[in-house]
Amino acid sequence: MRIKLSRTAVNRILFLICTLILMAGCYSFAVNYTKQQTVEAISAKVLRFHVIAKSDSENDQRRKLLVRDAVGEWMNLKLSNAKDKADCEKIIEENKDQIKALAEQVLAEDGEAETVQVRLADVEFPDKVYGDYEFPAGTYRALQIIIGEGEGHNWWCVLYPNLCFSAESYDVTGDGAKEELEQVLSPSEYKALLKEHKYKLEFKYLKF
Helix, strand or coil: CCCCCCHHHHHHHHHHHHHHHHHHHHHHHHHHHHHHHHHHHHHCCCEEEEEECCCCCHHHHHHHHHHHHHHHHHHHHHCCCCCCHHHHHHHHHHCHHHHHHHHHHHHHHCCCCCCEEEEEEEEEECCEEECCEEECCEEEEEEEEEECCCCCCEEEEEEECCCCEECCEECCCCCCHHHHHHHHCCHHHHHHHEHHHHHHHHHHHHCC
């Protein structure tokens, strides 16, 4: 049996569909805009750490982690009194030769010499979870170390505030992570990094 709708009913349905499409578009725009604003605010205050392996061979990936540990521990000490991100960048610029020498020394002592590039760069990072925190994808300033041709998988973390290294060992988000982040970020920026907050936000907007 065919149901014949009046012109008024058809117009109401079309209006409802158009309204839902418009609402979805507005929501998508608002979410993307808010996320972009959050990324820009957070990236202005943090410094990432990025190590790229020579290749994806098992040995080159292992050697990448040797460089990560050695440079990370050394930088943890160097940056212990840094006041902010700008101070960290200044310390890194002043010590780039030492960082390069340390990384190449570690690789040579492992049995094979390799050229290493060290630079401060603007790097595109994907969404990344560190313990209870999720840093949104975006462009961040980073201490970048490239081993050899730099064609292998990379490793990244947050160098300032320190979420990577505790004492003399690699340890993502140690006990002081919360305090360090709260000192650097505003309350709203800190809250935006919490995974629990992200889930609540998603459920809030999905509620009808």
